[in-house]
Amino acid sequence: MRTSHTGLISEQERSSWVRLRTLILLRWVAIAGQLTAITVAQQMYYIELELGLCYLAVGVSVIGNLIAIFVFPENKRLSETENFLMVLFDLLQLSFLLYLTGGLNNPFALLLLGPVTISATVMTLRSTVIIGGTAIILVTLLAEFHLPLRTEQGFILRVPDIFVFGxxxxxxxxxxxxxxxxxxxxxxxxxxxxxLAATQMALAREQKLTDLGGVVAAAAHEMGTPLATIKLASSELIEELSEYPELREDAALIRDQADRCRDILRDMGRAGKDDLHLRQAPLSAVVQEAAEPHIRRGKTIHFEEGPIADGTQAQPSILRKPEVIHGLRNLIQNAVDFARANIWVESVWTDDLISIRILDDGRGYPSHLIGRIGDPFVRRRRSDGEGRARPEYEGMGLGLFIAKTLLERTGAELSFSNGTDPFQNITSDSNRRGAIVEVVWPRAMIDAQSGHNTVPLGSNKPIEI
Known part of the structure; x- marks a missing residue:
């Protein structure tokens, strides 16, 4: 994984997040445990140890900690190489201490798993493999080469060879x-x-566009009257200045520029969302807004809507949330990417549910990945034919993950399937044989005309910039 313009963080950068103080604290805990074990073994169980060498091994860790404390600042964060060397040092120090205290006959040999686990958690794969390989080599050497544990009477404490092998x-x-x-x-x-970070970025971008559209809509509304006045005054001047061609041309230019300003504001104001009346919209309007960027991409998008037999006949008006629009837009984009020629967007409703189904006439979801759809960074190997047909596409599943996360945040449930599945009678239209994604909301979650989501009407609130 590498850092890219999408903001994803590489393993190399992530391994640099570990603070030096964290490893120093863990090492102090290990030092205290080692000293305690040595003292208990000698004083309570009268085991003869090479105390000089044992204290030397522990002392090296103490000296290393003291140097790290006094040389580096408290907020020091380790690089990948520094992190690797710290963990490798702890592994070698512990192995040397085990060599002095019976090798694999010492039950504390299990502590060798600690550095391996830390490496696998915070370091790159290369560093983890090196640390793990070193641990395996050291364990193998300790099984054969170590100083035996002796009692005060000179007896050697050791477990049977089969247990050492175990x-x-x-x-x-x-x-x-x-x-x-x-x-x-x-x-x-x-x-x-x-x-999730990418999802937040997508939602923040959609929200910014929404807010910007509200500002533009307000500007278009407020400037409409003065522009109309300018146009009216310039038109009267054109009639009165018929005997002065140069002044008449200036008045005509003023009128044309006023028309141009009106057209620009009208085009920009189409994205306005801050108006209270525009915080809700009919279900079909929201769906078409979500699909708008993909309508002219060479594929035909068919929109169908209507109530289910036992539902209310009136089309629901739903909340125009950025999560809903952006989530549906990602699902439609995925369908357009993989469809051969046609995409169908079906919107249906009942008294209790609102459902949107997006179907296409493509190949459908890969059968071995259909259970993982919605997970981030799902890759699959493309065939040569697919690579030639869509050389620009690099699917990672991130778009579907973002769509699923955003829509589930609004209370929706998503299901993914294929129209060609012989065990499901999803549709009778043989053309709709590709991927199918269904988004279902409890109506109370997004209905803008009833319940706690009702959008109030009245005067619009001033836009704060």
């Missing part, structure tokens, strides 16, 4: 499993975080 196998398997598991969970969390 400990070795368990640590190796745990290293692989914990590393892969932590890596997988961390990657999915980062992907979800990136996708």
């Amino acid at each position: 400990n070795w196998a368990a640590i190796i398997i745990a290293t692989l499993f914990m590393g892969a598991y932590s890596r997988r969970v961390s990657t999915e969390m980062h992907s979800m975080g990136d996708a």
Whole structure:
């Protein structure tokens, strides 16, 4: 994963988020635990240890922590290389301490999993593989090479060889499993975080366009009267200045420019959304607004609307939320991208539900990915024919994720299927054989004429800029 213009964050950058103080604190906890274990083993169980070397191993960690505290500022964040070296140092220090205290006969050998888990969580795949490989090599060496644990009487404490082998196998398997598991969970969390950030950016952009449209609509409304006055006065001047051609041309220019200003404001004002009357719109109008950017892309979009048999006949007026418009726009864009020639957008309603179905005549969703639609960054290998047909398309599933997230935020439920599924009787029209996405709202969630979502009418509020 690399940082791009979309704002996604690379693994290299993400690994630089870890503060030095965090690892210093964890190392102090490890140092306290190591000193406690050494003291208890010697004082309570009278185990003979190479205390000089053991304290040397712990002392190196203490010195490293003190240097890091006094040399670097408190807000120091580690780079990928610095993070890697810190974790590798802890792994080597712990391995040396285990070498002095019985190797895999020491039950604390399981602590070798700690650096591997930290690496898999915060570092790149390359660093994780190196740390994991080093841990496996060290565990293998500790199984054969270590100083034995001796009691005060000189007896050697050791477990049977089969248990040593079992400990070795368990640590190796745990290293692989914990590393892969932590890596997988961390990657999915980062992907979800990136996708949610992209969703917020898309929603913020839609909201800004909405607000800007409101400002333009207000400007067009307020400037309409003075422009009309200018046009009327200039028209009268044109009639009165018939004997003065030069002045008459200036008056005509003023009238033409007033007309031009009127046309510009009218075109810009079409996006106006701040008017109270425009905070709601008929269902069909909202759907067509969402589809408008994709109507002239070479594919035919068919709009169909009507009540279900047992529903009310009047078309509902719904809230013109940016989430609804942008979410539907992404779904329609996906259908236009993959359709052969036609897309159908069906809007139906009952007394309790409002439903929008988007169908196309393309190949439909890949059967092996249909259960994962709506997850971010879902990739699949394209065939050569598909790559030639649509060389510009790089599908990551982010658009569908954004649409699903935004629409679910408004209370909708989304379902994805294919029209050619033999086990579903979705449509009798053989042309509608491609992908099908259905968006269903409880009517109370977006109905603008009843319930708690009712849009008040009256004087518009001033727009604050």
